[in-house]
Amino acid sequence: MSDNVARRGFLVGGLGGAVLLASGCTSNEPAAAPSSAAPAPAQATGGNDQPGTKVVIGFSAPAADHGWIAAIAKNAESAAKQYSDIEFKPVEPTNDINQQISAVESLIAAKVNALVILPNDGQQLNQVALQATEAGIPVINLDRIFPDKLAYRTWIGGDNYGMGVAAGHYIGTELKSKNVSNPVIVEIQGIATLPLTQDRSKGFADALKTYGFKVTAQQDAQFTVETGNEVATSLLQAHKKIDALWNHDDDQGVGVLAAIKEASRDEFIMVGGAGSLNAMKEIQSGTSVLKATVTYSPTMASSAIKLARLIAQGKGMSDLVENQVPQSITLASETITKDNVEKYLALGFES
Amino acid sequence: MSEPTTDRPPGKTAALSLPSIRGVGEMRHLGLFGALALLVVVGLITRPDNFATASNLVSILSLAATIGVITVGATFVIIGGGIDLSVGAVMALASVWATTLATQSYGPVVMAICAILVGTGAGLVNGILIAYGRLVPFIATLAMLVAARGLAQRMSDRKTQLIQSDNAALVDLSTTRVAGIPLLVYVFALVVVLGWVLLNRTTFGRRTYAVGGNPEAARLAGIDVRRHTMLLYALSGLCCGIAAILIMARTTTGSSTHGDLYELDAIAAVIIGGTLLTGGRGTIMGSILGLLIFTLITNLFILNGLNTSDQLIAKGLIIVVAVLLQRRNLKERAP
Numbered sequence: 058m059s060d061n062v063a064r065r066g067f068l069v070g071g072l073g074g075a076v077l078l079a080s081g082c083t084s085n086e087p088a089a090a091p092s093s094a095a096p097a098p099a100q101a102t103g104g105n106d107q108p109g110t111k112v113v114i115g116f117s118a119p120a121a122d123h124g125w126i127a128a129i130a131k132n133a134e135s136a137a138k139q140y141s142d143i144e145f146k147p148v149e150p151t152n153d154i155n156q157q158i159s160a161v162e163s164l165i166a167a168k169v170n171a172l173v174i175l176p177n178d179g180q181q182l183n184q185v186a187l188q189a190t191e192a193g194i195p196v197i198n199l200d201r202i203f204p205d206k207l208a209y210r211t212w213i214g215g216d217n218y219g220m221g222v223a224a225g226h227y228i229g230t231e232l233k234s235k236n237v238s239n240p241v242i243v244e245i246q247g248i249a250t251l252p253l254t255q256d257r258s259k260g261f262a263d264a265l266k267t268y269g270f271k272v273t274a275q276q277d278a279q280f281t282v283e284t285g286n287e288v289a290t291s292l293l294q295a296h297k298k299i300d301a302l303w304n305h306d307d308d309q310g311v312g313v314l315a316a317i318k319e320a321s322r323d324e325f326i327m328v329g330g331a332g333s334l335n336a337m338k339e340i341q342s343g344t345s346v347l348k349a350t351v352t353y354s355p356t357m358a359s360s361a362i363k364l365a366r367l368i369a370q371g372k373g374m375s376d377l378v379e380n381q382v383p384q385s386i387t388l389a390s391e392t393i394t395k396d397n398v399e400k401y402l403a404l405g406f407e408s
Numbered sequence: 409m410s411e412p413t414t415d416r417p418p419g420k421t422a423a424l425s426l427p428s429i430r431g432v433g434e435m436r437h438l439g440l441f442g443a444l445a446l447l448v449v450v451g452l453i454t455r456p457d458n459f460a461t462a463s464n465l466v467s468i469l470s471l472a473a474t475i476g477v478i479t480v481g482a483t484f485v486i487i488g489g490g491i492d493l494s495v496g497a498v499m500a501l502a503s504v505w506a507t508t509l510a511t512q513s514y515g516p517v518v519m520a521i522c523a524i525l526v527g528t529g530a531g532l533v534n535g536i537l538i539a540y541g542r543l544v545p546f547i548a549t550l551a552m553l554v555a556a557r558g559l560a561q562r563m564s565d566r567k568t569q570l571i572q573s574d575n576a577a578l579v580d581l582s583t584t585r586v587a588g589i590p591l592l593v594y595v596f597a598l599v600v601v602l603g604w605v606l607l608n609r610t611t612f613g614r615r616t617y618a619v620g621g622n623p624e625a626a627r628l629a630g631i632d633v634r635r636h637t638m639l640l641y642a643l644s645g646l647c648c649g650i651a652a653i654l655i656m657a658r659t660t661t662g663s664s665t666h667g668d669l670y671e672l673d674a675i676a677a678v679i680i681g682g683t684l685l686t687g688g689r690g691t692i693m694g695s696i697l698g699l700l701i702f703t704l705i706t707n708l709f710i711l712n713g714l715n716t717s718d719q720l721i722a723k724g725l726i727i728v729v730a731v732l733l734q735r736r737n738l739k740e741r742a743p
Contacts, residue, residue: 121565121566122561122566123566124566124567124568127565127566127567249715249716249717274713275713275715276710276715276716277715277716279665279668281663281665281666281668282568282659282661282663282665282666283655283659283663283665283666283667283668284668286658286659287471287706288710290467290470290471291467291471291706291707291710291711292710293467294458294461294463294464294467294707294710294711295455295458295710295711295712295713296458297457297458308568311568311570311659311660311661312658312659312661315579315582315658315659315660315661316658318583319470319582319583319590319658320463320467335568335570407567408567408568
């Protein structure tokens with residue numbers, strides 16, 4: 058009976074998610090409506106938000122093939138809208154390296170005051186970023202890093218290793234508080250060949266080690282609902298009793314949760330990754346095995362726009378002592394649980 | 409197309425000689441059963457406590473169900489001398505179309521019908537292009553693969569579409585169990601039985617063998633080869649539509665990422681099952697056994713905590729070994 062209730066809760070959560078998907082289903086245009094659930098970044102202290110010199114900020118990112126990238130573009134736009142002194146110049150998003158290079162070139166030619174670039178591939182766009190820097194345009198490198206430090210002014214991005222650490226600490230503390238010895242800890246990765254996946258797994262293992270725990274079983278999926286479902290179905294058979302499960306990606310997590318419900322299992326705690334709206338609603342319901350998710354938040358795009366504005370206006374970050382914006386900013390992976398989920402709901406992205 | 413070298417009798421006699429073809433198939437199944445038995449033994453030895461449990465068997469069948477339904481359709485197409493590369497993409501498109509908010513507002517029955525219509529429609533387009541447009545099946549269905557995947561991404565805006573709580577009846581296919589087995593496994597079994605009857609006990613089935621074995625002879629024997637070819641692809645599309653319903657039930661979603669590389673899994677299962685890629689020979693049972701071998705390998709690897717790279721190597725080896733064995737079988741049986 059309890060698993061039935063859990064399923065209902067899940068589906069109610071799903072309903073909310075589906076309603077928010079409405080624009081995606083009824084129109085064929087990328088959901089660019091900034092009105093819907095746009096995160097409201099915190100106001101800066103120290104008067105940095107006062108209108109200053111007018112600046113033009115160019116923006117280039119890959120096409121949205123995943124909810125996360127879609128949220129990046131949306132967040133960048135809504136952050137720019139908050140400032141009357143920003144003229145936001147996005148270029149057509151593309152997954153083609155060649156096209157992204159020409160798009161950035163066109164922004165250089167247009168003499169924008171700052172560039173925010175999330176490259177399709179840091180290596181391959183390094184050259185054009187270098188050109189921009191040489192032309193005197195500060196480049197704010199978003200997430201996927203350019204190998205050449207001369208190519209960018211500031212890098213801001215997420216912490217994959219830190220995601221693993223956050224998940225490991227959550228699971229470690231929970232299991233310690235329950236006095237579980239020799240726990241069965243299962244990990245479902247994304248695409249195993251990606252460096253980001255390996256970083257996440259390493260962080261997870263390292264954090265668990267501080268509690269004297271280790272990963273019992275690890276399998277990789279493909280960041281898709283279907284593969285998450287397949288892998289979880291067999292993993293649940295392999296381990297009759299699990300104490301904790303970390304799934305790297307909330308989108309594939311939809312499939313993992315479906316497999317868990319199908320198998321009527323609820324003896325363990327599950328932690329997600331990325332911070333999608335679906336996952337947050339699931340955590341909020343309280344009836345799900347999903348107890349937490351660790352963020353890799355697309356809000357970094359909003360922050361990148363803010364940084365671009367400060368750099369272009371020659372301002373520093375007012376909470377810091379330095380006169381200039383730092384060279385590198387790594388976001389902390391935050392742990393969302395039932396206790397703080399309210400605060401994050403507005404930042405959740407539709408997977 | 410020209411047939412002077414063929415040793416198969418044309419037209420009606422092809423139909424009459426069917427029992428012997430089936431006989432060959434059943435002999436070949438012995439090898440498949442052997443391989444399956446071997447895997448079961450490996451499972452019993454390596455994970456005695458987890459492998460032979462009822463719930464693991466149910467898991468294996470549930471995992472096999474979606475692609476199994478597609479494999480039934482693929483078997484028809486390949487016996488008929490064609491190939492369908494678009495199956496995974498068509499299934500994804502059907503799942504997305506059936507889970508748009510517009511479709512969901514009509515309830516689970518309409519969603520299921522929608523998936524079936526989209527699948528059959530896409531298959532029909534394949535069939536018309538191949539039979540009447542004279543496109544090579546490989547090219548026509550490759551085009552459909554790319555286009556259907558693209559359309560699915562467009563419709564879903566590349567997002568995962570959840571099934572709403574009003575339509576939970578669809579998810580019940582996966583969660584409701586009768587005699588301990590989820591409903592979707594019964595759907596799978598029903599499709600296999602119907603496929604078997606259609607292939608072995610009807611004129612449609614006999615014509616499929618005839619068209620695949622020797623289209624020119626089939627035409628001379630009075631079979632409308634083009635129409636039949638078109639219907640084969642529509643049938644494959646229908647199976648994709650049914651598979652879309654099952655994947656929606658299992659994952660509670662429709663998504664443009666569903667069914668990635670299913671075409672390769674389905675073709676591999678059909679080949680392992682002893683169906684000739686050149687058409688004219690093959691059995692449903694063989695394909696299903698081939699698929700179960702693949703599913704069992706994945707299950708065994710995960711039960712033993714081995715990674716996907718090793719699974720891929722094992723699957724590649726099995727395909728090669730299966731085809732080599734079949735070739736030897738065929739030679740031995742040659743007059």
